[in-house]
Amino acid sequence: MDFTILLHWAEFAARWLHVITAIAWIGSSFYFIALDLGLNRNIQGPADGEEWQVHGGGFYHIQKYMIAPAAMPEHLTWFKWESYATWLSGVALLILLYWVGAEMYLIDWNVMELAPWQAMAISGLSLVVGWVAYDLLCKSKLGDNPTALMVLLFAIIVALAWAYAQVFSGRAALLHLGALTATIMTANVAMIIIPNQKIVVADLKAGRSPDPKYGKIAKLRSTHNNYLTLPVIFLMLSNHYPLAFASDLNWLIASLVFLMGVTIRHFFNTMHARKGMVWWTWGATVAIFGVIIWLSILPLMRADAVEEARLSPYQERFIAHASFDAVADLVAGNCAMCHASEVYMPGLAAAPGGVMLDSAARIATQAQAIYLQAGVSHAMPPGNFAYLTAKDRALIRRWYREARGGAI
Structure with a gap:
């Protein structure tokens, strides 16, 4: 059996694993977001809120402590491996498909003439630099102003979408924007949320009162992950839809996808918080999607001269x-x-x-x-x-x- 066939099956296995772990991560993430927003906080006692739920023929009584309970529970379940496994399988797929197949999927000589090693270096470094820059912004004074931080981060996303489109093929540009976003989300879990939770656990075991700042910091990163999830899914699926990635305006299409993520998540977050159904968010989502469709066909309306493709x-x-x-x-x-x-x-x-x-x-x-x-x-x-x-x-x-x- 030749290498190409083995590589093809390796890609299939990595993609399958990626989908499985992503379902586990997104499922648990969405569940806890809905649970947290829907907690009944009009209760007496040290708990921040509680919820009764019914599922699969059984009843569940769930309580949340904002900082931590008075004593460390004997059994504590950590939700982290779903995130780590999703990112690791995604990186494996990125390497197998876009690095090993750089000349086919990553590089477009009509965009930029790159050697495979150059394209791979840009690919990997962009994920690392993107996370470091994001982390520094969150740790700056902007972290105390979540709205201003979100606006700035969106502007950076637009710039990154444009930059990727100037370097890689259209397919790879959108995929890398999604990969960078997913890297930020997983790094939030691995380097901020879980470490902060471990500090709280260590304080409890030592008989100290945990500092509430760790929960506040983790909450900011968790909120970002909440709103970034849906755009990541769209960008990962976009490589199957050329009207999304093969347009001259693919960077703008990708940027608008993040706005749709905000409008959709706002509807569900508001609903789960029992604040009503904000139906205007769906109108906004449809309007944004309509603009995306228009942008995808806009280049077809122009009578540009056809240029000869450069051969690699x-x-x-x-x-x-x-x-x-x-x-x-x-x-x-x-x-x-x-x-x-x-x-x-x-x-x-x-x-x-x-x-x-x-x-x-x-x-x-x-x-x-x-x-x-x-x-x-x-x-x-x-x-x-x-x-x-x-x-x-x-x-x-x-x-x-x-x-x-x-x-x-």
């Missing part, structure tokens, strides 16, 4: 192979009706997955996908639209393997 060494390797012309003819006859800048297949608004195969450079860029989808497997083209013979698929396999330098 990765693309040239596949175009220079002796079998390329024959493979290009197969692709043009069986794939380009759907995978093109102008899609002619009814029911498709854009090329599926953003994969376009209507030029030599684009065919070379998607060489691995063509190999896996039409050479190794029969996933493409769909049987109802075109048909590749066993000989055709063998030609694709031979072209890819030889162009990559033999069995890999």
Whole structure:
């Protein structure tokens, strides 16, 4: 079995794990946010609030202590591994897909000419620098003014979205904005929230009264995580929707997604706090989404001159192979009706997955996908639209393997 097939299955395993752990993290996070907002605080005693809930045929009585109970409970459950596992599996997927496949997914020579090592360095450093900058802002005097801090952070997000779009491919730009946001969220848990909770626990065990400042600091970071969750999900899904990532205005689309995250979370936060249904938030969300749709098609309304795509060494390797012309003819006859800048297949608004195969450079860029989808497997083209013979698929396999330098 060659390396490309093993890599493909490794990506699948990492993605599966990422989805599983993300469900666990987001599920527990949303549950505790709703629980905290819905607590009955009109009670006597040291507890900050309590709640009775029914689920699965049983009744649950839950109490919250703002700082800590008088004595340390014998059994204490920590909610942290869901966050850590989500981030670790996400980084694994980033490495497998965007670092190992940098020439295919991360780099676009029509955006910036980068060597794979340069693109990977920018990718990794941006996550580290982004977290450090965010953490310093939160620890500054702005931390005492949450609203001003949130406005400044949004402005920084817009700048980062634009910056990523000037360096990486559209797909990678939105993915990295989501990865940076997710890194901030997990670092909030690992480096702020959990350490602060451990300080409180240590004080209780030592018989000291915990300082309430640790809970205040953790609450600020938890609030940020609350509002960042939905934009991260959108950005992680965006790589499947070219109208989101392949637009010239993808950075602005990504920025507006964060506003939708705020409006949606505000509705649920208000509802869970029993303050009523603020339905205007859904109107605002629909309006913002309408602007996003408009921005996605705005470049199509302009009559810009078509420029010749610049070829990277990765693309040239596949175009220079002796079998390329024959493979290009197969692709043009069986794939380009759907995978093109102008899609002619009814029911498709854009090329599926953003994969376009209507030029030599684009065919070379998607060489691995063509190999896996039409050479190794029969996933493409769909049987109802075109048909590749066993000989055709063998030609694709031979072209890819030889162009990559033999069995890999």
